[in-house]
Amino acid sequence: SGMRLWGGRFADGPSEALERLSASVHFDWRLAPYDIAGSRAHAAALHRAGLLTDEELSAMLAGLGRLLTDVEAGTFVGTVADEDVHTALERGLLERVGPELGGKLRAGRSRNDQVATLFRMYLRDHARVIGGLLADLGEALTELAAAHPDAAMPGRTHLQHAQPVLLSHHLLAHVHALGRDAERLRQWDARTAVSPYGSGALAGSTLGLDPRAVAAELGFEHGSSANSIDGTASRDFVAEFAFITAMVGVDLSRIAEEIILWNTKEFSFVTLHDAFSTGSSIMPQKKNPDIAELARGKSGRLIGNLTGLLATLKALPLAYNRDLQEDKEPVFDSCDQLEVLLPAFTGMIATLTVHTDRMAELAPAGFSLATDIAEWLVRRGVPFRVAHEVAGACVQVCEKEGIELDQLTDEQFAAISPHLTPEVREVLTVAGSLASRSGRGGTAPAAVAEQLTEVRAELAEQ
Numbered sequence: 001s002g003m004r005l006w007g008g009r010f011a012d013g014p015s016e017a018l019e020r021l022s023a024s025v026h027f028d029w030r031l032a033p034y035d036i037a038g039s040r041a042h043a044a045a046l047h048r049a050g051l052l053t054d055e056e057l058s059a060m061l062a063g064l065g066r067l068l069t070d071v072e073a074g075t076f077v078g079t080v081a082d083e084d085v086h087t088a089l090e091r092g093l094l095e096r097v098g099p100e101l102g103g104k105l106r107a108g109r110s111r112n113d114q115v116a117t118l119f120r121m122y123l124r125d126h127a128r129v130i131g132g133l134l135a136d137l138g139e140a141l142t143e144l145a146a147a148h149p150d151a152a153m154p155g156r157t158h159l160q161h162a163q164p165v166l167l168s169h170h171l172l173a174h175v176h177a178l179g180r181d182a183e184r185l186r187q188w189d190a191r192t193a194v195s196p197y198g199s200g201a202l203a204g205s206t207l208g209l210d211p212r213a214v215a216a217e218l219g220f221e222h223g224s225s226a227n228s229i230d231g232t233a234s235r236d237f238v239a240e241f242a243f244i245t246a247m248v249g250v251d252l253s254r255i256a257e258e259i260i261l262w263n264t265k266e267f268s269f270v271t272l273h274d275a276f277s278t279g280s281s282i283m284p285q286k287k288n289p290d291i292a293e294l295a296r297g298k299s300g301r302l303i304g305n306l307t308g309l310l311a312t313l314k315a316l317p318l319a320y321n322r323d324l325q326e327d328k329e330p331v332f333d334s335c336d337q338l339e340v341l342l343p344a345f346t347g348m349i350a351t352l353t354v355h356t357d358r359m360a361e362l363a364p365a366g367f368s369l370a371t372d373i374a375e376w377l378v379r380r381g382v383p384f385r386v387a388h389e390v391a392g393a394c395v396q397v398c399e400k401e402g403i404e405l406d407q408l409t410d411e412q413f414a415a416i417s418p419h420l421t422p423e424v425r426e427v428l429t430v431a432g433s434l435a436s437r438s439g440r441g442g443t444a445p446a447a448v449a450e451q452l453t454e455v456r457a458e459l460a461e462q
């Protein structure tokens with residue numbers, strides 16, 4: 001068995017079954033560079049408190065530097081017998097600087113404040129990576145929107161034809177959702193910029209160390225924990241990160257579902273690039289939207305990571321409990337999944353061919369201009385309740401005759417209502433319908449052009 005950090009009061013070593021249960025090194029090893037950065041800052045704090053001489057500090061830092069080199073080269077690795085990354089790296093340090101000096105580093109810190117700090121550092125780095133990938137996807141969607149400024153499509157509610165919208169308006173709706181996810185990550189990052197180092201096991205340290213100096217050295221802009229119990233026991237920063245990544249998954253799944261539908265023969269709205277679609281092992285004709293399907297599938301996994309973590313945290317008494325070792329795998333997985341998914345998803349969007357003729361052809365279908373008739377009547381002084389009835393009667397006639405609204409004759413209009421003069425035809429075109437929704441946030445080409453400018457400015461700021 002390895003070099004445990006807690007042998008003193010034990011006559012017997014741990015059973016093999018316990019060791020195998022207890023080990024986390026196979027998943028927390030990715031914290032190793034952060035652990036070493038924490039150790040460097042902690043060594044400096046011990047030195048400032050007079051607990052390490054100048055010579056001891058430089059020997060310690062040199063040893064930690066060699067350890068980092070070996071970790072990065074893969075020539076030093078933790079083993080199951082080490083239990084966790086912190087124990088493994090202490091062994092590595094002792095091997096490099098000797099037990100006398102190496103044994104001094106652990107003073108005034110605990111794995112409890114260490115792991116809480118390193119976990120924050122790791123997730124903050126990955127929040128930036130994921131934020132960058134989200135911006136890439138936002139840009140791809142925005143450029144797709146910009147490439148088709150006038151393309152109309154059927155806007156839907158309940159998946160039924162509702163009112164015509166611009167394709168660009170629809171695509172930008174997704175960009176806004178993703179932009180809020182990126183903003184959530186930035187706000188989370190600022191909230192997480194507080195270092196628990198110095199909290200010790202739970203109650204702080206007797207050694208006169210300065211946690212704020214450690215925080216500054218480790219890049220925590222908002223100082224150190226105000227409460228050592230909170231510093232070591234709180235994991236809401238993990239849960240919130242898991243929520244944001246789950247929300248990203250959910251937002252991706254909504255785009256994905258549309259791509260999957262649009263890519264069917266029945267819709268024929270889009271064609272996927274060969275490099276971003278897959279074939280079938282048996283059906284030679286197949287070209288499948290696997291990236292979108294994996295996005296849809298992984299969103300379930302990301303939600304599971306969040307709910308599993310919340311269940312782990314529920315009713316956990318203060319302060320540290322070993323249950324908390326279960327906090328890492330779910331969010332490490334959330335990072336890993338998004339970091340492979342987002343580049344593929346962005347590639348799929350950036351290479352998508354949109355069949356705007358097909359979309360435009362279907363834009364007025366399903367009586368999607370019925371609201372325009374009603375609102376045209378309202379502009380002529382007809383109460384909306386009546387206008388709604390009249391437009392509904394138009395739809396009823398069309399359904400019976402098997403025609404669209406713009407195919408109704410002047411006589412048919414007049415028979416439905418005396419308010420329906422031939423001028424109603426002004427609004428019975430997709431272009432007219434779109435152009436009339438010109439208020440802020442509406443789907444008129446001019447309004448969407450303004451929106452596009454705003455979105456591009458926001459993306460440029462990130």
Ligand code: ARG
Nearest residue numbers: 024084111112115322324325
């Ligand atoms: N591997 C542990 C974790 O990830 C580190 C803290 C262990 N502390 C303890 N007292 N057993 O949570």
